[in-house]
Amino acid sequence: MVDYSVDRNLAILGINNPPVNALSFHVREGLFNGIKQANADRRVEAIVITGKGKTYCSGADIREFSIPSAGKGLVTLGHRIEDSDKPVISAIHGNALGGGLEIALFSHYRVANKNAKIGFPEVLIGLLPGAEGTIRLPRVTGLAFAMDAIASGRRFDAQEAHKHGILDTICDGDVLQEAKAFSKKIIGQPLDQRRLSKTHVKDAADVDIKFEEALAQIKRKYRGLIAPILCLKSVRNSAKMSFDEAAAEEMRLFGELLTSSQSIGLRYSFFAERSAPKWKLPCGACADNTTPVDVKTTGVIGAGTMGSGIAVCLIRAGIPVILVEKNQKMLDQAIKTISRILTGSVKLNRMTEKQREHSLKLLKGASTLDELAGVDMVIEAVYENLELKREIFHQLDKICKSSTLLCSNTSTLDIDNIASATQRPDKVVGTHFFAPAYIMRLLENVYGTKTSPTTVATVMELGKRIGKICVLVKTCYAFVANRTNQPFGAEASFMVEEGALPQDVDTVLENFGMPMGPFKVSDLSGIDVGWRIRQEVAKALGLKLTLETRYRMGERITTLADRLYEMGRYGIKTGKGWYRYEPTNPRKPIPDPDVAKMIQKHCMDMGIERRNIPAQEVIERCLFSAINESFRVLEQRIAEKPEDIDVIWQYGFSFPRYGGGPMFYASQVGLKKVFEKICIFHEQFPYSSHWVPSDLLRKLASHSTEIPMDKWTQFISSSKL
Numbered sequence: 056m057v058d059y060s061v062d063r064n065l066a067i068l069g070i071n072n073p074p075v076n077a078l079s080f081h082v083r084e085g086l087f088n089g090i091k092q093a094n095a096d097r098r099v100e101a102i103v104i105t106g107k108g109k110t111y112c113s114g115a116d117i118r119e120f121s122i123p124s125a126g127k128g129l130v131t132l133g134h135r136i137e138d139s140d141k142p143v144i145s146a147i148h149g150n151a152l153g154g155g156l157e158i159a160l161f162s163h164y165r166v167a168n169k170n171a172k173i174g175f176p177e178v179l180i181g182l183l184p185g186a187e188g189t190i191r192l193p194r195v196t197g198l199a200f201a202m203d204a205i206a207s208g209r210r211f212d213a214q215e216a217h218k219h220g221i222l223d224t225i226c227d228g229d230v231l232q233e234a235k236a237f238s239k240k241i242i243g244q245p246l247d248q249r250r251l252s253k254t255h256v257k258d259a260a261d262v263d264i265k266f267e268e269a270l271a272q273i274k275r276k277y278r279g280l281i282a283p284i285l286c287l288k289s290v291r292n293s294a295k296m297s298f299d300e301a302a303a304e305e306m307r308l309f310g311e312l313l314t315s316s317q318s319i320g321l322r323y324s325f326f327a328e329r330s331a332p333k334w335k336l337p338c339g340a341c342a343d344n345t346t347p348v349d350v351k352t353t354g355v356i357g358a359g360t361m362g363s364g365i366a367v368c369l370i371r372a373g374i375p376v377i378l379v380e381k382n383q384k385m386l387d388q389a390i391k392t393i394s395r396i397l398t399g400s401v402k403l404n405r406m407t408e409k410q411r412e413h414s415l416k417l418l419k420g421a422s423t424l425d426e427l428a429g430v431d432m433v434i435e436a437v438y439e440n441l442e443l444k445r446e447i448f449h450q451l452d453k454i455c456k457s458s459t460l461l462c463s464n465t466s467t468l469d470i471d472n473i474a475s476a477t478q479r480p481d482k483v484v485g486t487h488f489f490a491p492a493y494i495m496r497l498l499e500n501v502y503g504t505k506t507s508p509t510t511v512a513t514v515m516e517l518g519k520r521i522g523k524i525c526v527l528v529k530t531c532y533a534f535v536a537n538r539t540n541q542p543f544g545a546e547a548s549f550m551v552e553e554g555a556l557p558q559d560v561d562t563v564l565e566n567f568g569m570p571m572g573p574f575k576v577s578d579l580s581g582i583d584v585g586w587r588i589r590q591e592v593a594k595a596l597g598l599k600l601t602l603e604t605r606y607r608m609g610e611r612i613t614t615l616a617d618r619l620y621e622m623g624r625y626g627i628k629t630g631k632g633w634y635r636y637e638p639t640n641p642r643k644p645i646p647d648p649d650v651a652k653m654i655q656k657h658c659m660d661m662g663i664e665r666r667n668i669p670a671q672e673v674i675e676r677c678l679f680s681a682i683n684e685s686f687r688v689l690e691q692r693i694a695e696k697p698e699d700i701d702v703i704w705q706y707g708f709s710f711p712r713y714g715g716g717p718m719f720y721a722s723q724v725g726l727k728k729v730f731e732k733i734c735i736f737h738e739q740f741p742y743s744s745h746w747v748p749s750d751l752l753r754k755l756a757s758h759s760t761e762i763p764m765d766k767w768t769q770f771i772s773s774s775k776l
């Protein structure tokens with residue numbers, strides 16, 4: 056794990072732990088022994104720590120944090136490095152992150168390649184740089200930089216690190232050669248001033264002001280998160296306490312964070328996000344054994360909000376788009392909107408003006424499908440109507456070259472049904488983007504019964520190219536995202552009917568960690584949008600909708616949202632929805648007594664007795680109903696693994712990252728407790744089929760011990776299939 060070699064008067068310790076050279080136990084041991092050996096070796100005058108392969112070191116092994124001896128030995132190793140009688144130079148290329156940067160700060164000198172990335176990302180997994188990082192960095196850079204870097208977790212480049220004194224030199228080429236040349240200048244120089252534990256924080260006198268400034272910013276930016284605050288406190292200690300006292304306190308704070316539920320959730324989320332792109336089909340095809348085809352040109356059908364947003368994603372990533380819209384006025388409007396979105400990106404420094412111009416050149420408007428004959432991939436984004444989509448796919452099948460992939464941005468409709476309108480069902484797939492498509496990171500890719508592995512590989516790869524987090528799911532009504540979110544929204548509305556007000560439900564869920572409650576989301580996305588979908592579904596089922604009912608086809612429903620629609624309250628766009636909005640601050644929701652009156656009248660008319668709904672009930676009914684549906688989705692193999700569902704909730708519905716997602720939340724509450732509560736709600740609300748307990752959940756909950764998440768799906772084959 057650490058290769059030891061001697062090159063003339065230099066000992067080279069090469070960290071060799073692919074893929075990211077994490078500081079796992081054997082790496083720490085190897086470095087410790089290497090330093091010892093080099094100090095005992097008469098030939099050696101200086102020691103270089105470097106990384107084999109693509110990177111120097113990306114930090115502690117995050118998986119080891121779940122075992123009791125987490126990170127033990129890193130500080131001991133660090134002290135061994137700093138105390139070395141022979142100078143130690145860290146030669147950095149690729150990444151020096153977290154514990155990797157700490158090893159560099161224990162070293163006496165640091166040289167780096169100009170492309171290296173440096174940082175303390177621990178806060179992103181709910182921790183702080185607990186191997187004296189919060190005590191050492193301010194001694195090098197001063198307090199303001201250290202507070203910002205440690206509490207934000209951002210990665211910065213070698214130039215910035217050099218400017219702030221973290222790096223002694225940066226080079227263009229091979230960093231090991233640079234370290235060798237550098238060693239000639241420093242061999243024989245006294246080391247004491249190079250040992251950061253012997254130095255002081257230069258701007259210590261300003262610590263209180265800087266702390267208060269940074270704290271105010273952190274509280275605004277990272278609402279509800281503990282780690283950024285403890286990061287700041289530990290940096291403050293570096294200026295107020297002796298080195299040893301601050302280091303001891305840092306270790307205590309690290310221990311507190313390590314066992315915090317936020318860090319446990321964030322560490323889970325780190326790996327869940329990385330597991331999502333590792334798709335697998337029932338036939339055995341998977342990401343590792345399937346090659347995607349190269350997509351050079353694309354077409355997008357429909358220049359509405361979704362189509363325009365998807366076009367932005369593609370052209371921004373350098374992929375040409377033909378945007379087809381038969382209504383010329385809409386097409387012109389969409390092209391203007393796309394241009395405006397890209398101008399916004401320039402203003403936010405997310406792209407340069409030159410990149411914006413280049414992207415816009417990749418966009419071509421067209422009025423007929425014939426223009427799509429030669430493209431490699433088409434994404435249809437017309438409104439949610441099965442017959443319309445089938446007709447479009449039928450035509451595309453005749454127009455497009457035989458290799459063209461045909462994708463639908465449907466959010467609910469069966470992919471098999473759409474694919475059966477073509478002679479190429481193997482090349483038909485769902486690509487479900489989330490609004491606004493150019494902002495939301497999730498792409499829910501949906502395979503049908505006949506979708507080929509190559510088609511799946513291609514949409515997964517395309518998603519990655521355009522910067523999305525892709526999750527693959529199997530076709531069914533509403534797929535995973537909307538299907539598991541539906542009961543969550545339904546229960547929120549039922550509770551308003553039973554006694555809560557929209558703002559009560561929103562506040563509880565926001566306190567839980569959702570950035571916006573469901574009623575604020577509904578106002579943002581448009582009450583008319585939901586209304587139109589309900590009308591379409593009713594039309595397809597041949598149903599006549601009425602406001603004066605509580606049941607439809609044996610299921611409990613609520614017509615509260617339809618009543619708002621009838622009142623012309625479409626949400627933010629009309630200045631009124633579940634809330635009201637002042638023209639002076641059109642995005643700020645204000646609880647509206649008119650809505651409360653409407654709700655009360657509705658309840659009176661429908662004979663519903665209102666009651667107080669406790670906060671705990673709001674959380675349990677919203678989340679447990681979604682969890683129950685999620686277990687069904689797993690059971691039916693619509694989602695391959697629980698992590699996929701959680702990633703969908705994080706990136707599609709902004710579930711707090713530290714909460715993991717509904718499945719992780721269920722694992723933390725305990726499946727037995729979740730199951731028992733679901734059974735109670737099922738008894739209480741017999742007309743909501745989302746409360747019928749999932750068989751898989753029942754099976755898992757019946758075990759005497761909690762079954763870990765990675766074993767959940769094993770219980771499907773042994774029971775139902």
Ligand SMILES: CCCCCCC/C=C/C(=O)SCCNC(=O)CCNC(=O)[C@H](O)C(C)(C)COP(=O)(O)OP(=O)(O)OC[C@H]1O[C@@H](n2cnc3c(N)ncnc32)[C@H](O)[C@@H]1OP(=O)(O)O
Pocket residue numbers: 074075077113114115116117118125126127128129130150152153154155176177180182183184185186306309326329330
């Ligand atoms: C008293 C005790 C005191 C102890 C104090 C300890 C203080 C130190 C704490 C730390 O160092 S915490 C870790 C800090 N480092 C990070 O958070 C880095 C996390 N990794 C990344 O940001 C990225 O992985 C990367 C390094 C930028 C590389 O990105 P890339 O896109 O190239 O690859 P990935 O797909 O993300 O990763 C590849 C592979 O590697 C796994 N992995 C990455 N980093 C770690 C890690 N630090 N520990 C364990 N595993 C890691 C990642 O999960 C991927 O593997 P698979 O999941 O695909 O199997």
